[in-house]
């Protein structure tokens with residue numbers, strides 16, 4: 054049970070005062086049952102400016118923040134520092150809300166899991182797209198089979214990052230980022246895909262470095278199988294001027310789709326029921342004919358549309374949606390559902406996409422134990438020439 058259970062107010066801190074920390078601070082300061090006790094950043098000027106903006110205290114060390122008495126700390130530092138920072142906070146007995154990606158390798162996920170198990174606090178991960186009302190409805194209805202059985206999935210993260218995005222020294226490198234867009238950008242959609250589809254089983258992937266000045270891929274493509282027997286594709290790109298984040302799930306009962314870029318609302322989700330028997334028979338005879346509005350294949354009657362009938366409050370998929378839920382859960386002594394363990398399949402999928410793209414062949418989820426070179430590093434520890442041979446030549 055959360056040590057904060059039964060309290061009136063949750064005492065919170067933030068480590069790392071860069072761009073995304075603002076979303077954490079605004080979610081905390083806007084919550085009536087949260088006190089933002091203070092922040093720490095090893096760039097003191099940045100911490101001071103951030104603390105002034107959000108009317109809180111800038112501590113001079115992480116320990117001072119802990120000593121001020123915090124129940125929960127948001128960690129919004131770069132991915133390569135997550136394991137050290139989060140493990141230290143857990144050892145001090147705090148709960149931690151860790152930004153995505155939780156770690157840059159499965160080996161680090163296991164270090165974090167051990168720190169979580171030994172702590173009086175608990176470790177949770179930011180995957181805000183699980184927490185919008187659309188994903189909550191979709192996962193609930195898919196789990197109860199109310200939307201049929203998933204058969205085919207399409208998952209796309211088609212974003213655009215120009216060369217100048219990679220100017221900061223740490224960007225574009227394995228050491229600085231831990232991996233390319235398959236880790237840093239696609240992970241949001243991959244996590245949501247698995248949240249909807251259930252456990253994945255195998256991956257066959259390709260990756261390429263087509264245009265950007267980076268050490269890793271700027272595009273990756275994967276073919277997935279799931280334990281359920283469903284199949285899917287995953288496409289990730291940083292070369293796509295009309296940006297799109299899309300997940301489409303075709304089930305035995307219809308097509309569920311979410312189409313957004315950096316966050317969705319309810320209106321970005323759609324459900325298209327499969328044609329009924331009469332319409333299917335007609336389509337069998339005359340495939341491709343447009344549906345006749347006003348008939349069954351023109352759309353279901355409102356009372357038959359299980360998706361529309363399940364609509365409630367429209368909660369966009371942002372930090373506020375997840376943080377409000379987390380605060381409620383901790384104060385009520387409940388576990389928050391985006392635990393570290395729940396995000397391991399996502400990190401395993403990212404790992405398998407790199408392992409298959411760089412080594413060739415199919416990678417199964419069961420192949421990713423500690424003896425696999427990709428368990429410790431997403432480039433598998435392969436020399437730069439080998440990675441270049443597999444991805445293409447750096448421009």
Ligand SMILES: NC(=O)c1ccc[n+]([C@@H]2O[C@H](COP(=O)([O-])OP(=O)(O)OC[C@H]3O[C@@H](n4cnc5c(N)ncnc54)[C@H](O)[C@@H]3O)[C@@H](O)[C@H]2O)c1
Nearest residue numbers: 069070071072073094095096129130131132134152153154
């Ligand atoms: N959930 C989302 O939608 C989302 C969006 C953007 C970024 N992120 C994630 O948030 C994290 C931070 O990204 P960002 O864009 O805010 O980075 P950033 O570079 O803007 O900020 C990082 C901050 O952390 C500080 N820092 C670095 N190491 C530290 C340490 N050990 N202790 C204390 N402070 C330290 C830096 O000085 C900097 O101020 C990353 O993991 C990133 O992937 C998540």
